[in-house]
Amino acid sequence: MTLPAAVLQCSRYLARLLESRPELAREVATGRPWPLRAEALRAWLAAAPLDEETLKPALRQLKKRAFAHIAAQDLGGGASLAEVMEAMSALADVAIDTALPVLAAAQQARYGAPRNSQGAEQQLIVVGMGKLGGRELNVSSDIDLIFVYPEDGETDGARSISNFEYFTRLGRSLINAIAESTGDGQVFRVDMRLRPDGESGPLVCSFEMLENYFVTQGREWERYAWIKARPLTGDRHDELEAIRRPFVFRKYLDFGAIDAMRGLHAQIRREVAKKDMANNVKLGPGGIREIEFIAQVFQLIRGGRDRSLQIKPTLQVLHLLVERGQLAADVVGELAVAYDFLRRLEHRLQYLDDAQTHSLPEGAADQALLARAMGFSSYAALLVELDDHRQNVSRHFEAVFTDPNASHHEFDGIWSGADGHADSLAQLGFRDVASACQRLSGVRAGSRYQQLSDVAKGRFDTLVPRVIEAAAATADPDATLARCLDLLEAVSRRAAYLALLLQYPQALAKLAHIAGSSSWAANYLLRHPILLDELLDARGLEAAPDWPAFRHELDARLDEAEPDVERQMDLMREAHHAQVFRLLAQDLAGLLPLERLSDHLSELADIIVDLTIKYAWRKLTPRHREVPRFAVVSYGKLGGKELGYASDLDMIFLFDDDHADATQIYSKLARRIITWLDTRTSAGQLFETDLRLRPNGDSGLVVTSLESFRRYQLEAAWVWEHQALTRARFSAGDVAIGQAFHEIRIEILRQRRDLAELKREVQAMRQKMYDAFAGKSELFDLKHDAGGLIDVEFIVQALVLGHACDHAELAANRGNIALLRSAAEKGLIPSPLAESVRDAYREYRRMQHALRLNNAASRVDPALVADKVAAVRALWSYVFG
Secondary structure, eight states: OOOOHHHHHTOHHHHHHHHHOHHHHHHHHTTOSOSOOHHHHHHHHTTSOOOHHHHHHHHHHHHHHHHHHHHHHHHTTOOOHHHHHHHHHHHHHHHHHHHHHHHHHHHHHHHOOEEOTTSOBOOOEEEEOHHHHTTOOOTTOOEEEEEEESOOOEEOSSSOOBHHHHHHHHHHHHHHHHHOOBTTBOSOOEEOTTSTTGGGSOSEEEHHHHHHHHHHTOOHHHHHHHTTOEEOSSSOHHHHHHHHHHHHSOSSOOTHHHHHHHHHHHHHHHHHHHTTOTTBTTTSTTSHHHHHHHHHHHHHHHTTTOGGGGOOOHHHHHHHHHHTTSSOHHHHHHHHHHHHHHHHHHHHHHHTTTOOOOBOOOSHHHHHHHHHHTTOSSHHHHHHHHHHHHHHHHHHHHHHHOOTTSSOOTTHHHHHTSSOHHHHHHHTTOSOHHHHHHHHHHHHHSHHHHTSOHHHHHHHHHHHHHHHHHHHTSSOHHHHHHHHHHHHHHHTTOHHHHHHHHHOHHHHHHHHHHHHHOHHHHHHHHHOGGGGGGGGOHHHHHSOOOHHHHHHHHHHHHHHTTTOHHHHHHHHHHHHHHHHHHHHHHHHTTOSOHHHHHHHHHHHHHHHHHHHHHHHHHTOSSOSSSSOOEEEEEEHHHHTTOOOTTOOEEEEEEEOOOOTTHHHHHHHHHHHHHHHHHOOBTTBOOOOEEOTTSTTGGGSOSEEEHHHHHHHHHHTOOHHHHHHHTTOEEEEEOHHHHHHHHHHHHHHHTSOOOHHHHHHHHHHHHHHHHHHHSSOSSSEETTTSTTSHHHHHHHHHHHHHHHTTTOGGGGSOOOHHHHHHHHHHTTSSOHHHHHHHHHHHHHHHHHHHHHHHTTOOSEEOGGGGHHHHHHHHHHHHHHHO
16 A cells, blocks of 8 residues: 555655655555544654653654654645644644653753752743644644743752753753754754743743743733743643733733734734745735734733633634624634635645745746645646635735724824814814813823823824814714713723724724713713723624523633632623623614613623622532522512613512521621622622611611511511512522512512502602602602602502502502503503503603713703693592592
8 A cells, every 4th residue: 555646746755755664654555543643642652762862763753753644644635734733733742741751860860850949849841832832833843932940949969950050951951852953853943032031031931030021021922922822841830821821811901912913013024025025825915924913912902801712723713703703704714714725835835845934936846736735726726716815814914903093183283282272173063162172281281191101192192183083973072072081081091992992993983972972871981991892893782682691601701710709790790881881882872762771781680690699609608508598589670670770779688498597697698799799899880789678677687588578578567668569579599489479479469458548658658758859959850759750650559559459460560651551451540641641651761861871860841741740640649539
């Protein structure tokens, strides 16, 4: 059995190798083993014992044997790109992992074992970088390595030397064993230039040296290089990762990485142009490096906040970016196809003579061989396909990296003061020109701006004229500019946020629209600037929430963060704020009716509370069961599913557990839940909670058993507490307790009552509230004044408590609008009047919501609502007499 001649023609090196090694030719022709894995490579090496003398020839014979199998399978069409890259990476791993113990044993015989100050033995960690780190090694690649060891100290032998010297010697020996060219060739060329301080730096460094270097001297391109770092030997990898991760991946969204990688790419392109490397499939335009840059810039930007993006293989990163909504599926489809084509082309260039080349051949004979190896009838046909892929890559690369602010902006003069502010701003539609000029001058003269770094100040200067332009395009340019400048000042020390708005003009336009539409929204962004990232995905901002998927994803992220409570609390806040902001954007765009918005906000709150129970319970020690018999019942706005953006949560806590210490255990759980929800962390706050509606109010226990709750409602509760119960529902926790609460609620609401006494009690409570909150202004208070929202709510509550005994559907928690219709259908109130009050309630809520979006009090000109007030008062009179 022999290899086809077509395979041998495509690799002169393989043909020579197999001609000199007939036994290897016969082995390769069998096609086994394939895929070539580390186990098979180690088995080949195990055939003979290894020492310093036999190591080099053994490794070089291993390389030839492995290369022959890989080349034959690949050129014969029997191997995928992934299998080839994995086989080459496994070969490097095995060579290093085999050589190091042999060399270390010989060195320890001379100097003893390296130990730290406590006597613990230290090991050399060989870190694979670049394509080796990502398990993407090409078939004639060098390997990029960095040598690290945990701690300084000395060896314990008779000829003691420092750990630094020991590992330096060991590192040199390893390089020699792998890279020296002997009569058998070499295993891999070794490149150590990625180590701290490059060629001028020490060959090895301790953890402490590495960390200090990252903190004091680490450069942006080194962050890029360390993305793919993979420890190949030694131990204490978790400690090394704790040093690497914060250097590579920032805690915040790092849009400044775009500038850094743009600069690095420009440097590479200058080098390519200088050396006339346009035909280089790795570094030339539309080449492999540009695909890698696209993947890695998103990793640098987002990897600190999304750990799933900290993976190393390029194609896996690209596909994950589709899942995360950062790149379109068709874009990644084209990049993935191009990557496969370019890497296979790279390999076939290298198969010819086992040379580390990435450039297309100039000779016609080699061009023909290359075309045949790639499956094309001619070199011209190959170039057509190649050019198509390179154009696609270049187009997508430019879409990510092009600087949209490369040219001067027409409003630069307004910001710099070179033009007359007043005339220019007036022409743009600003009404209060003097205030706008004063605000711009104040920002420029302010301490925040003056103290910015040169980089941040440059971005700020570039951004402000574009903010002016974006503000001028909104309905209220003056308010929009003032709010956007407030935000820019607040985030100015985080240059990455400025970079985001500069890199994505559509995000700046969306920001201007949102800030101009709502001062509350502008303040929300001011408190949570990380939400600026949400502006990048217009589809995500407009998509309807998928609450089951949201819950599943957040649950998974919280579980991954165990047992870090602070991280979990921040994750929960960030996820909640992002969802609120998406709903807010849809609200301001007119895509969400108020009732639907409230439903979404209420469901979001339920999910957050339910997950809080789960993770707060996990932290409780001791706990007597895996799942708590505990539930949260919501009242008020959350209970009635009328939650607003800034509503607090009215809640009570119930349990049904016969454990002797149940009250103490669940009280502790309840306090933890309140802490999780109420505490303001660096990521902000979730909710303010209010527990005053629990049995006995502020003087009652923080948790109540199910039976005690029922007994209290039947025997001790005030009428106003039963009024509150009309808007109560199970929100989170144990579903069985939720169902039991529902049954108790129905039992209480359907009690037969003295109607006259009920009306007196309800009216007395309404008068107390009126005296405390109403009549404070000449304007009409939508909530508190007579004929307003509270009157409607009290009417509905009186109807429920008075008539649910005869009409069971009135006990359902269906909302005030639906209950008014039910009451009319039962003949309890006149239908036309009920419909007028339903309309009034909707309009009051809509007006209240609009006012709150601009941080205004819920008061309006009485003339605007006179007909609605009259309808509500008429129904009040009808119900209460």
